Amino acid sequence: MSTTESFVSPYDDPAPAGAEGWEELYPYYLHFRADRREAEEARFWFADIQHWPTVFKPFDTITVEFAIRCLGQYNSRHYVIPPANGIDYRVHNGYVYMSPVPVPEDEIPGRVPEFLERAGHYFANWPSLLEHWQTKIRRVIADLEAISFAPLPDRVPIEDITSGRGLDPHFDMTRNYNRLIELCYEAFQYHFEFLNLGYVAYLDFFGFCQEAFPGISDIGIAKMVQGIDVDLFRPDEELKQLARLALELDVAEALASGAPGEALAAVAGRPRGEEWLAAWRTAQDPWFNFSSGSGMYSSDRVWLDHLDIPLGYVRNYVEQLGAGADLDRPTDELIADRDRITGEYRELLPDDDARAAFDEKLGLSRLVFPYVENHNFYIEHWSLSLFWRKVRELGGVLAGAGFWPDAEDIFLLRRDEIPQAIFDYGNGWAVGAEAAGPYHWPAEVQRRQAILDALSSQPPRPAMNQPPAVVTEPFTIMLYGITSERVRTWLGGGEDGGALSGMAASPGQVEGVARVVLDASELGQVGPGEILVSRITAPSWGPVFSQIGAVVTDIGGMMSHAAIVCREYGLPAVTGTGSATTAIETGQRVRVDGDTGTVTILDGT
């Protein structure tokens, strides 16, 4: 790569018109600050649209802040990963950019013994520690469930008087808000307790395979490791089961139309309707704690809060079953395929030493990998669904007090501004005078929304500043699919004669009509056989995978959600194209080649 080739500097990349003053919407430590321009420009930054594809509302940066700092914490402070510290991050023009922080070469050897001791303990005690993890995360979830917010009553309840409690409901509200933030923080701490080590083990096996079988595809390696029975697929499986049951109990017709409330009432009127409703309710806990986005945004819609989403999927499945479709995941085939691939590679190794090493590394990868796939459900979906719901509950209380028009508007406040609003609300209540909020916030949230709209009009830059000669940072490659080749593609504009290239994430070739989906709410428009083109995909998009022809994403690697699910469904997928959602328009015919990682626009470019 030529050294003159470089991405734009954030300092030369002004916000779109109408977004002036956007900086105040985010904490000061997330800015590319003018006073450290030189240092910031010396680093390579790439956009993490795999996890945060859209512009942040001010409150929503909580997820990137907690997640990325916790990731760093485990690298740098818990396990002392020899070559890698954390990943530094900034918000620029509403999007987040990442820059891994390496360990100075001379410090690496000194970190090795510590790593061996600390990580060694986890690898040696993986199952029991993971069991402990389950206890911890379930406690967090239970604590989140227990939190609630209600408008302040006219009087302190008499019981608090007679019991001599000596605290008022506003004190509880303040504490609950702090507790909510704390629980979110705790969930993200646990998130990375196993994840980084899981990736390290996987990388070790990955490296071994690359050496033993030069040129082996990432898919080949992933297929050997990948789990079959994964919690992440459970919500989708539950919906399929509900669809089957609807036909069996003869409630499909009742279920077929109307808003969820009407449809469910119609089902209740059927002879065996109650049986189905019982199953519907059982499935909700916990499997409807499922976000239709990455879970990282307050705006991500959760099935439990939007029953029309799962109901729509169930209806779709009922139709497919009616048309004779087989909705069962071919688990036996997947297992047979995994065993065949593993067996064949193993057989190709030259001697028993090599096979012993292969067995050990594969064994470790398979031990750690279920976590890599499953944590997503417990943290991003279950915990964060609860978290967003509770914050929204608080937003509703304050909206009721006239602070802003809508419960959702609370997310237009920064995390540090909410305690102020809570205090303002309780202050007026206690003093018996008007709070200032209703004067201050309505105009402010409107102004902020306009800024966000302006920021959203412009997609993120794929990267900033000058890239390294070779991308070597293991997590960058593994988590984000960002390689030297990918960076080069971005620099070249990402297109070449109607062709985009990305990661060959799931094999096969297919041609079809593109459907660009920028938000989960547009999923309903996806038709059978269409090519889903999106920034990323989320696990809760599962049902749509049973009818599309292929998937193309802007960002994501071999282990991204889209890649995993496509391999499951046997759909071709090209991930990490950088610009598919802008280069491709809905309705264009495209050819997706999951073997070579290319996407060709066949008409009207």
Add this chain to the structure above:
Amino acid sequence: MDERAAAVPAPAAGTGCPTHDVSRDFRPFDTADPFAFYARARAQAPVFFSEELGFWVVSRYDDVHAIFKDPRTFSSENTQAPYKARPAEVQQVLDDGSFRAYSGLSARQPPEHTRLRGFIKKAFTPRRVATLEPQVRELAVTMIERMAAGSRADLVADLAYDLPALVIFRLLGVPDEDVPRVKEWAQSRVHLNFGDAPVAEQVHHAENLVAYWRYCLELIQQRFDEPRDDLPSDLVRIFRAGDDDISIDEMAGLVYGQLTAGHETTSALLASGLKELLEQRERWEELCADPSLIPTAVEELLRLTTPVFAWKRKVKRAARIGEVDLPEGANVLLLLGSANHDETVFPRPEHIDLGRGNARSHLAFGHGIHFCLGAALARLEAQIVLEELTRRLPGLRLAEQRFDYSANTSFRSPSRVLVEWDAGAPEHVRRFGDCGSGDVALVGGKAASLGTLLQAGLPVPLGFAVTTEAYAEHLRTAGLGTRIAEELAAPATADADALEPIAARVRAMVEQPPLPGAAAAAIRVAYAELCASNGGDPVPVAVRSSATAEDSADASFAGQQDTYLWVVGEEEVLAHVKRCWASLFTARSIAYRRDKDIEHAGVLMGVAVQRMVLARAAGVAMTLNPANGDRSKIAVESSFGLGETVVGGEVTPDAFLVDKVMLDVVSTKIGVKHIELVPDPAGRGVLERPVEAGRQAEPSLSPAEVKAVAALAKRAERHFGTPQDVEWAVDGGVEPPEVVLLQSRPETVWSRKPAPERAAARPSYATGLGSLVSTLINPLATRRTTSVDD
């Protein structure tokens, strides 16, 4: 109409004269071996009166010919009349049964004959006969294959009796299940009109004739109700068209006549003819070796056996034949069997002479206005039976037996022709599907390998091996063993150049003589099968030597590995098989064997004949990376057209490296393919032509095709359990194009190296946490930049 021949005055009987002796010795109903008597008759009394029959008997060719030519003088009206007055009981049966059939055509006279013959000729067209060819062949093949399962047969019961009947009955719309009874009725007709059976038997035959007649009437009636695609229906259609003056009875009569004429005669021809042919064994061998002689053979067999052995005529006006005056009203019996053996016309008449110039002049089908209507069909049937029989059972021979002939004057046929053959005879040809790894000595390494691949279910174009036994037999029958030894004995030079003229002579010795009949026949059958499996047209094949010592160090010297591409047609295949054999005698090979003291004629060679696909692209694949021995890869090299350009290094092929497990393409290098080898548009052979500039650097395979080629190579490796070097082609002649395997050999370079040297890049095998650390510290991506080709 009355079937009885009118009584005529007999000439005064004399004694002591040759004519009298001849007349006395005539046994009209015994046709087992009358030829010596006939010769005597032709010499001593060419026209004589038979007291027994009350007929004048004519035996010379010229006399018979003259009578046929003069239907006004010599009428056929008595043809179907019994020799002797029909007993009253018999006539009663016929009358009670309203038996009105007299004759289809044979006993009809002009103008009636002309009218009816013209009518049926409209239906019995060459087109109809031609459409029967596939049916006849199918019947013949089925019957012969059924026989071939054993090692003995009765050619009458197993072939000759049923085959013509099934054919004519199908033509006449008689269902197969009616064949036995119609066949029996037809024989009753022969016995009643041409035999001399006791009265009780005649009554039985008469009852059959009644049934037969009714059957024919019904058949016509049915076709009026419900026309089909058969000859009676055609008659009905012509009748309805209105031009022809014909009655229902006449139409039924035509059916009645054809039902007999169409099969008894041909059955007789086949039975007697095959008997003759097998008695004159060399002629049989000649036909096996060269089927183009079969049409002549059919004429000779017609002449020799003369299925309609004697025929009747009535003198309508006094005439002189030979030196005998025949009175008006006299009955005449024409000895066709004698006329066809008349040595003045057919020298050495008892011999089947495949070079006989006037072979077609025989009188087996009669002559003149009554010339056999079914001659073309009879010839077709005999032709096909001979083709299939010489092909499929060239080792056929007559068993020990006595031949019996039924007692009648005119339909001469042995009742049984018992034959046998050696089931374990030399195997000249073996289908690939039957070749296994244990057959290298018989079929050579190449064919054995192809057979193994085919048995493993791999998509290998079909073909067959010409065995080493066929080669050995070729040397033996052509007496080549000693001649080659003599030729090569003389100069003791090992100098290849000096040997060249001798080598060329020896090669000519191998190529010139015809193949042994049975071997040639077997090759023809196998090639015909290939053609049949490919839609019937002559299929292009590759003819390659298949050495018995393949892959040994001596292989390249034992015989040049000759390959002939796009060989089309039976004769070409036969010629190229011999050319492959001849390639054992290149100067270099001769010198080598001489040096090693190997007996020249002791080195055997098989030949593989394999259907060629119209290759859109072709090439080789190796189930490891030849650059470094990495067994997790499959290296594919490909170019346009036939794969020989890749094998021979005449182009820079496209090179693909494929992951063996996932079958994804790991690296691609597109070559510049400046030439391609394609079938010669002239129809046979191949030619090299330049690839258009715009196409040279186009990939010759799509990614999916690369994957398909690799998958095929992988299957071959899996089957043999060791890395393979395969040749493949994309068959552009089918839609969608299909990858086929043409050859698979063990890879020898890397496979022989010890394991450690083989490992492409030996991994550290570090295990445990230490390995995790090194994984983190040695950045993956820097390792991944190393090329897979290194």
